[in-house]
Amino acid sequence: MIIIWQYWPALISAAFCCYFLHELLWIKKRRRLPPGPKGLPILGNLHQLGKNPHQDLCKLAKKHGPIMHMKFGTVPAIVVSSPEAAEKFLKTYDQVFASRPHHEGSWHLGYEQRNLTFSPYGPYWRKIRQLCNSHLLSNKIISSFESMRRAEVGLLVESLKRVASDGAAVDFSTDIRSLGANMSCLMIFGKKYLDKDFKDKRFGNVVRESLEISALINLGDYFPLVRVLDLQGFTRRFKKIAKVYDDLLEKIIDDHVNSQDQNETKDFVDILMDIMESGKSEFDFDRRHVKAILLDMLIASMDSTMATVEWTLSELIRHPQTMKKLQKEIEDKVGNARILEESDLEGLVYLDMVVKESMRLHPVATLGLPHESLEDCIVDGFHLEKRTRLIINIWAIGRDPCVWTDPESFIPERFLGSSVDLQGHDFKLIPFGFGRRSCPGLQLALTVMRFVLAQLVHCFDWKLADNVEPSHLDMSETFGIVTSRAKSLKVVPIYRLQK
Numbered sequence: 001m002i003i004i005w006q007y008w009p010a011l012i013s014a015a016f017c018c019y020f021l022h023e024l025l026w027i028k029k030r031r032r033l034p035p036g037p038k039g040l041p042i043l044g045n046l047h048q049l050g051k052n053p054h055q056d057l058c059k060l061a062k063k064h065g066p067i068m069h070m071k072f073g074t075v076p077a078i079v080v081s082s083p084e085a086a087e088k089f090l091k092t093y094d095q096v097f098a099s100r101p102h103h104e105g106s107w108h109l110g111y112e113q114r115n116l117t118f119s120p121y122g123p124y125w126r127k128i129r130q131l132c133n134s135h136l137l138s139n140k141i142i143s144s145f146e147s148m149r150r151a152e153v154g155l156l157v158e159s160l161k162r163v164a165s166d167g168a169a170v171d172f173s174t175d176i177r178s179l180g181a182n183m184s185c186l187m188i189f190g191k192k193y194l195d196k197d198f199k200d201k202r203f204g205n206v207v208r209e210s211l212e213i214s215a216l217i218n219l220g221d222y223f224p225l226v227r228v229l230d231l232q233g234f235t236r237r238f239k240k241i242a243k244v245y246d247d248l249l250e251k252i253i254d255d256h257v258n259s260q261d262q263n264e265t266k267d268f269v270d271i272l273m274d275i276m277e278s279g280k281s282e283f284d285f286d287r288r289h290v291k292a293i294l295l296d297m298l299i300a301s302m303d304s305t306m307a308t309v310e311w312t313l314s315e316l317i318r319h320p321q322t323m324k325k326l327q328k329e330i331e332d333k334v335g336n337a338r339i340l341e342e343s344d345l346e347g348l349v350y351l352d353m354v355v356k357e358s359m360r361l362h363p364v365a366t367l368g369l370p371h372e373s374l375e376d377c378i379v380d381g382f383h384l385e386k387r388t389r390l391i392i393n394i395w396a397i398g399r400d401p402c403v404w405t406d407p408e409s410f411i412p413e414r415f416l417g418s419s420v421d422l423q424g425h426d427f428k429l430i431p432f433g434f435g436r437r438s439c440p441g442l443q444l445a446l447t448v449m450r451f452v453l454a455q456l457v458h459c460f461d462w463k464l465a466d467n468v469e470p471s472h473l474d475m476s477e478t479f480g481i482v483t484s485r486a487k488s489l490k491v492v493p494i495y496r497l498q499k
């Protein structure tokens with residue numbers, strides 16, 4: 001008895017060791033995780049994300065594999081970097097990963113995530129997705145804005161013609177963004193609000209500021225327990241921006257309600273207010289929902305499409321033979337005595353190939369939007385717990401050397417006779433995502449992008465300003481919700497149609 005008493009502490013320690021060892025082995029076996037880089041205590045892998053996280057994650061995936069486990073603060077994450085892995089998560093396990101995580105920016109700017117982009121998966125998301133698909137982003141509504149698009153692109157062409165007659169250079173990046181902002185505002189609000197100052201702030205700058213901080217790493221999103229401390233001051237900034245937006249949206253809605261104008265073309269405010277007032281929505285739908293959706297449409301559409309036009313023009317300038325071939329295709333159809341119309345775009349197969357190739361190399365939503373799992377699941381024998389974040393590295397998939405030959409080169413001809421499209425039917429090209437949470441603005445984006453690009457290439461030849469050689473054009477990227485050119489595109493337009 002005394003002997004046992006003497007060894008009591010050692011026995012307890014041994015029992016604890018056995019227990020923990022057993023637990024450790026058992027948990028490891030039960031919770032087999034995908035391979036991934038070792039993280040630091042507390043931070044996890046956050047320190048491995050630099051200024052261009054899509055590039056950092058692509059490098060890490062080359063070492064650890066296309067399904068990579070990481071931890072961002074306390075949040076477990078899976079990073080997917082190959083077409084097969086993307087198909088598994090976006091098709092086979094689509095429903096499990098159909099939710100979105102808490103996002104502090106979207107919480108404040110999206111009326112507590114009542115918007116479509118960050119709304120958690122469930123009946124509310126299903127209803128607003130259906131509403132947006134059928135009432136805002138349908139082919140019929142897209143066509144109803146055709147004349148607005150013609151007029152706005154016409155204004156840009158006229159202003160570029162004036163520059164061309166002086167042989168001067170333009171900052172194409174600024175011009176094209178302003179075209180995007182104006183077209184989005186006209187479609188959504190019926191007016192070009194972004195040109196105007198609003199309570200001492202230029203509205204366009206407010207939108208850009210919100211996009212910029214939304215793309216930064218917010219510790220509150222990765223350490224929920226310290227969210228209330230707002231260590232980086234982001235929540236304060238989001239609340240301030242949300243107030244500017246809210247005041248403006250209230251004013252826009254009031255203007256619409258009080259207006260006697262019976263415009264033939266209804267903008268998004270008209271459409272959503274009609275739905276709200278008719279009570280046809282079949283779910284809670286008040287001004288907060290209207291404002292959340294309006295803001296969502298503005299932020300999603302404003303820069304994304306035009307950043308793609310900017311990347312495509314950059315590639316065409318770097319590849320003069322491709323530019324000539326595209327100009328010839330358009331000229332064969334339209335001639336060079338008149339401006340092209342949207343109806344001329346049908347059957348421009350080389351234009352489609354150029355757009356695909358540009359979106360392969362420069363998908364502006366490089367990491368898509370984060371998904372979150374709704375339940376525990378086992379994928380490829382890996383145990384992934386509920387609330388695991390899913391990041392699809394769209395940028396890495398577009399450059400995957402296992403599925404693309406010469407992946408870093410711009411070669412539209414690779415799509416000749418190929419069935420790969422932009423709808424995601426083949427997971428090697430998914431710039432708009434795939435599945436339940438894929439981009440509902442795809443048709444609108446493609447219509448605008450093809451029209452603007454075809455018009456600019458048909459009307460002008462393009463030279464780089466300051467005698468920069470095409471092969472020396474800086475193609476570096478700035479990561480964001482929309483990943484765009486790091487350096488402005490400065491060009492000299494040369495008008496090429498008959499006067």
Ligand code: HEM
Nearest residue numbers: 117300301304305365368369431432433437438439441445
């Ligand atoms: C070049 C243009 C665009 C690209 C490359 C793009 C790409 C994407 C991607 C990758 C996603 C995330 C998919 C996912 O989570 O799996 C997305 C979501 C979304 N996009 Fe786009 N997009 C573009 C333009 C637009 C436009 C013009 C609109 C609307 C006016 C729009 C509205 C949305 C919305 C609302 C979502 C969230 C859908 C949901 O969560 O259910 N996008 N987009």
